[in-house]
Amino acid sequence: xxxxxxxxxxxxxxxxxxxxxxxxxxxxxxxxxxxxxxxxxxxxxxxxxxxxxxxxxxxxxxxxxxxxxxxxxxxxxxxxxxxxxxxxxxxxxxxxxxxxxxxxxxxxxxxxxxxxxxxxxxxxxxxxxxxxxxxxxxxxxxxxxxxxxxxxxxxxxxxxxxxxxxxxxxxxxxxxxxxxxxxxxxxxxxxxxxxxxxxxxxxxxxxxxxxxxxxxxxxxxxxxxxxxxxxxxxxxxxxxxxxxxxxxxxxxxxxxxxxxxxxxxxxxxxxxxxxxxxxxxxxxxxxxxxxxxxxxxxxxxxxxxxxxxxxxxxxxxxxxxxxxxxxxxxxxxxxxxxxxxxxx
Amino acid sequence: xxxxxxxxxxxxxxxxxxxxxxxxxxxxxxxxxxxxxxxxxxxxxxxxxxxxxxxxxxxxxxxxxxxxxxxxxxxxxxxxxxxxxxxxxxxxxxxxxxxxxxxxxxxxxxxxxxxxxxxxxxxxxxxxxxxxxxxxxxxxxxxxxxxxxxxxxxxxxxxxxxxxxxxxxxxxxxxxxxxxxxxxxxxxxxxxxxxxxxxxxxxxxxxxxxxxxxxxxxxxxxxxxxxxxxxxxxxxxxxxxxxxxxxxxxxxxxxxxxxxxxxxxxxxxxxxxxxxxxxxxxxxxxxxxxxxxxxxxxxxxxxxxxxxxxxxxxxxxxxxxxxxxxxxxxxxxxxxxxxxxxxx
Numbered sequence: 112x113x114x115x116x117x118x119x120x121x122x123x124x125x126x127x128x129x130x131x132x133x134x135x136x137x138x139x140x141x142x143x144x145x146x147x148x149x150x151x152x153x154x155x156x157x158x159x160x161x162x163x164x165x166x167x168x169x170x171x172x173x174x175x176x177x178x179x180x181x182x183x184x185x186x187x188x189x190x191x192x193x194x195x196x197x198x199x200x201x202x203x204x205x206x207x208x209x210x211x212x213x214x215x216x217x218x219x220x221x222x223x224x225x226x227x228x229x230x231x232x233x234x235x236x237x238x239x240x241x242x243x244x245x246x247x248x249x250x251x252x253x254x255x256x257x258x259x260x261x262x263x264x265x266x267x268x269x270x271x272x273x274x275x276x277x278x279x280x281x282x283x284x285x286x287x288x289x290x291x292x293x294x295x296x297x298x299x300x301x302x303x304x305x306x307x308x309x310x311x312x313x314x315x316x317x318x319x320x321x322x323x324x325x326x327x328x329x330x331x332x333x334x335x336x337x338x339x340x341x342x343x344x345x346x347x348x349x350x351x352x353x354x355x356x357x358x359x360x361x362x363x364x365x366x367x368x369x370x371x372x373x374x375x376x377x378x379x380x381x382x383x384x385x386x387x388x389x390x391x392x393x394x395x396x397x398x399x400x401x402x403x404x405x406x407x408x409x410x411x412x413x414x415x416x417x418x419x420x421x422x423x424x425x426x427x428x429x430x431x432x433x434x435x436x437x438x439x440x441x442x443x444x445x446x447x448x449x450x451x452x453x454x455x
Numbered sequence: 456x457x458x459x460x461x462x463x464x465x466x467x468x469x470x471x472x473x474x475x476x477x478x479x480x481x482x483x484x485x486x487x488x489x490x491x492x493x494x495x496x497x498x499x500x501x502x503x504x505x506x507x508x509x510x511x512x513x514x515x516x517x518x519x520x521x522x523x524x525x526x527x528x529x530x531x532x533x534x535x536x537x538x539x540x541x542x543x544x545x546x547x548x549x550x551x552x553x554x555x556x557x558x559x560x561x562x563x564x565x566x567x568x569x570x571x572x573x574x575x576x577x578x579x580x581x582x583x584x585x586x587x588x589x590x591x592x593x594x595x596x597x598x599x600x601x602x603x604x605x606x607x608x609x610x611x612x613x614x615x616x617x618x619x620x621x622x623x624x625x626x627x628x629x630x631x632x633x634x635x636x637x638x639x640x641x642x643x644x645x646x647x648x649x650x651x652x653x654x655x656x657x658x659x660x661x662x663x664x665x666x667x668x669x670x671x672x673x674x675x676x677x678x679x680x681x682x683x684x685x686x687x688x689x690x691x692x693x694x695x696x697x698x699x700x701x702x703x704x705x706x707x708x709x710x711x712x713x714x715x716x717x718x719x720x721x722x723x724x725x726x727x728x729x730x731x732x733x734x735x736x737x738x739x740x741x742x743x744x745x746x747x748x749x750x751x752x753x754x755x756x757x758x759x760x761x762x763x764x765x766x767x768x769x770x771x772x773x774x775x776x777x778x779x780x781x782x783x784x785x786x787x788x789x790x791x792x793x794x795x796x797x798x799x
Contacts, residue, residue, distance in 0.1 A: 129798040150502040164550035168589035206508035245512035251595035454473040
């Protein structure tokens with residue numbers, strides 16, 4: 112962040128004034144900044160709203176998280192929850208707290224990432240309020256979405272026979288994080304006098320893991336596929352705090368139990384390889400690693416075959432059960448272990 | 456915050472687990488915690504959403520801001536924007552970032568304040584997500600509101616003859632802040648060994664100023680009064696960053712200018728007295744102090760007499776003008792000064 116880093120002149124936000132800074136960030140974006148965002152009037156829609164808070168040092172580390180990627184990813188964090196609930200995102204609102212070490216050019220990078228996500232995902236209204244922070248960068252992001260009432264009224268209900276599907280592998284982002292933490296630790300051991308000569312290590316062999324952490328993606332056409340096929344999930348979750356956390360959340364929300372099968376959980380080969388290299392348990396990464404940015408969907412049992420045919424990219428990892436079972440992980444040997452997740 | 460302070464045992468949130476802590480906070484509240492909050496956009500209503508971010512050390516100081524009051528006030532910050540835009544608040548959502556120095560009992564106090572505000576203001580859906588923070592307390596609060604489409608469609612439009620009204624005096628909260636800052640500075644000069652014997656000074660003479668800062672209120676019937684009288688403002692703002700900031704925002708939003716008259720701006724006698732005692736300019740406090748939690752409404756000129764009769768508690772402080780005028784403060788001598796506000 113420091114002025115010296117880029118060699119380019121950087122502009123303190125106080126030089127511009129925050130309103131002027133905000134106005135510049137919206138210039139040419141096609142959006143008008145607003146404090147109170149009014150929903151467009153429509154007759155037959157339902158709306159949903161979600162809010163997320165990302166704090167520096169907890170949710171991201173700017174040593175290795177480029178600001179533009181962070182802006183993009185922070186938008187997906189909110190948009191993912193909207194999609195998971197079967198709504199189309201329409202509104203995105205940011206409150207960004209900044210300490211004095213951030214310059215206008217830094218925020219412009221962050222905002223470029225936000226704008227890219229907003230455009231890709233059809234956001235119609237966007238808002239930003241910059242505020243001061245004592246320490247570091249704080250990002251509060253809210254999103255609202257809409258869906259036809261007709262669709263929401265006719266959604267299937269989760270029951271004790273519903274299947275659990277996942278839209279991709281889990282644990283890779285967590286492994287990406289460990290790659291970067293290792294490099295950061297190695298760099299910190301270099302004497303300050305030699306830091307200038309430090310050559311960034313070749314991380315290209317970890318490209319997949321790093322991309323899962325730093326630049327996850329969501330297919331903006333996801334809901335359209337459900338619509339075309341007339342196959343809507345009974346419930347959906349955006350997996351950001353680990354698969355186990357999400358399954359436990361699902362059990363609490365539905366009042367049901369769940370069984371997921373260890374050998375059905377998709378884990379990338381790179382995740383296994385890296386887990387071995389770093390001596391980390393790949394299963395723990397997959398269940399509790401977090402930051403996966405994949406979806407968990409609840410599918411009615413009687414739609415099973417059609418789902419399987421229309422969505423071959425989704426993996427069935429288990430099913431709901433009665434509430435007496437709780438959230439259970441079934442091992443390949445058939446043993447049932449209680450699912451554990453931080454926070455529960 | 457420290458364990459020793461109260462003498463009572465305090466519970467680390469990690470002992471409970473965050474989900475368990477959240478569940479306890481909702482017990483008996485009449486609300487169910489949800490991550491994604493759904494609402495109907497029926498044929499006849501329109502919706503609005505606002506988000507605010509409050510950071511420790513910038514927006515509040517826990518040395519003198521009791522957590523329960525802070526919870527209440529943080530809710531009003533979001534609710535005030537909803538009311539100002541002529542919507543009834545229905546949904547409140549909190550993301551709270553906590554460092555390890557906060558215990559469950561602290562958050563329960565904060566949450567009691569939030570619940571009190573939620574109930575007073577008819578909130579139907581409430582959500583909370585507790586997260587970790589490296590440093591201090593971060594509060595992100597979002598609110599959504601609804602209003603009959605019929606009402607929103609028929610609102611008057613602001614024009615260059617509209618009047619500017621304010622719902623109470625400004626500058627008092629800022630003076631309250633200075634009273635507390637003075638006491639904090641005095642306390643910090645006491646040697647540590649004598650701090651135990653420190654007798655809290657009698658602040659009762661500053662009661663009004665302190666209440667404006669620490670426990671502002673909004674009349675939840677405010678919009679009902681507009682409705683009964685069929686007198687809706689053409690625009691509204693919740694004044695939290697200073698009157699001057701708000702007037703400049705109004706000018707930017709409407710593309711018009713504004714003139715406010717210094718001798719019409721309501722300032723409490725206590726504010727003048729305290730300003731003299733502390734050698735602070737009372738006018739600066741009134742224009743730029745912030746945290747006022749009063750409303751600025753734009754009233755159509757032709758409704759002037761009816762407003763004056765039905766809302767005698769509102770003061771007319773100026774009027775809109777053409778865009779060429781900008782935002783102007785008119786002195787008692789008739790001179791027009793450009794309004795200045797931090798951030799602009």
